[in-house]
Amino acid sequence: MxxxxxxxxxxxxxxxxxxxxxxxxxLTVAQLQSQLQTRGENWQKALGDERVLVAVNQSMAKPDTxxxxxxxxxxxxxxxxx
Amino acid sequence: xxxxxxxxxxxFSLAGEYAALLAHASDAGGIVLxxxxxxxxxxxxxVVALELEHYPAMTEQALHQLVxxxxxxxxxxxxTVWHRVGRIAVGEQIVLVAVAAGHxxxxxxxxxxxxxxxxxxxxxWKKEHxxxxxxxxxxxxxxxxxxxxxxx
Numbered sequence: 001m002x003x004x005x006x007x008x009x010x011x012x013x014x015x016x017x018x019x020x021x022x023x024x025x026x027l028t029v030a031q032l033q034s035q036l037q038t039r040g041e042n043w044q045k046a047l048g049d050e051r052v053l054v055a056v057n058q059s060m061a062k063p064d065t066x067x068x069x070x071x072x073x074x075x076x077x078x079x080x081x082x
Numbered sequence: 083x084x085x086x087x088x089x090x091x092x093x094f095s096l097a098g099e100y101a102a103l104l105a106h107a108s109d110a111g112g113i114v115l116x117x118x119x120x121x122x123x124x125x126x127x128x129v130v131a132l133e134l135e136h137y138p139a140m141t142e143q144a145l146h147q148l149v150x151x152x153x154x155x156x157x158x159x160x161x162t163v164w165h166r167v168g169r170i171a172v173g174e175q176i177v178l179v180a181v182a183a184g185h186x187x188x189x190x191x192x193x194x195x196x197x198x199x200x201x202x203x204x205x206x207w208k209k210e211h212x213x214x215x216x217x218x219x220x221x222x223x224x225x226x227x228x229x230x231x232x233x234x
Contacts, residue, residue, distance in 0.1 A: 007207060080208045082118055
């Protein structure tokens with residue numbers, strides 16, 4: 001399984017903090033995002049935003065970053081700390 | 083060479099952190115302390131507090147990585163990055179970036195690099211609570227993006 005986490009306004013928009021995905025059909029960050037977008041209009045819109053950032057196992061990732069069983073993937077909006 | 087990274091709801095004592103920094107940088111000739119605070123922003127409907135959310139598993143690691151990058155660019159004696167999370171009232175301190183180096187130039191540059199990069203790469207998010215009871219997430223600023231990419 002892949003653990004997916006959502007933060008800040010993405011978490012609020014989707015009404016979801018964490019979910020588990022079957023890893024068998026997912027090889028990359030882009031594929032994971034596409035699969036999540038099929039969950040509804042809300043998901044399609046929120047995750048289709050090109051500003052959404054992705055971290056795989058706590059390191060910033062790109063669309064072609066590999067994802068597999070046991071990984072933790074976090075999706076979040078642009079950061080605003082400091 | 084000692085780096086201190088703190089991500090915590092607790093506030094920091096500037097005097098205390100300065101003393102702690104000096105304890106690991108006895109030969110430093112230049113020290114820059116940057117403090118970021120919660121500002122009211124809009125006089126008509128001021129911010130009363132910020133809520134700082136973060137990604138606990140990743141935050142400290144991201145800050146350590148930034149400090150490591152700064153150390154590749156400049157010779158630094160000691161570095162402290164303290165970032166608060168949770169609810170922080172207007173006027174309170176949010177973040178401290180303290181850099182001790184041999185001379186002022188390294189200290190100023192590394193300090194600016196660290197806060198610029200922190201703002202665009204460390205997983206923190208701010209929600210503003212306003213005087214009229216409304217709240218909303220702070221949008222990332224294009225100017226912050228430009229400041230950070232200026233170092234690339």
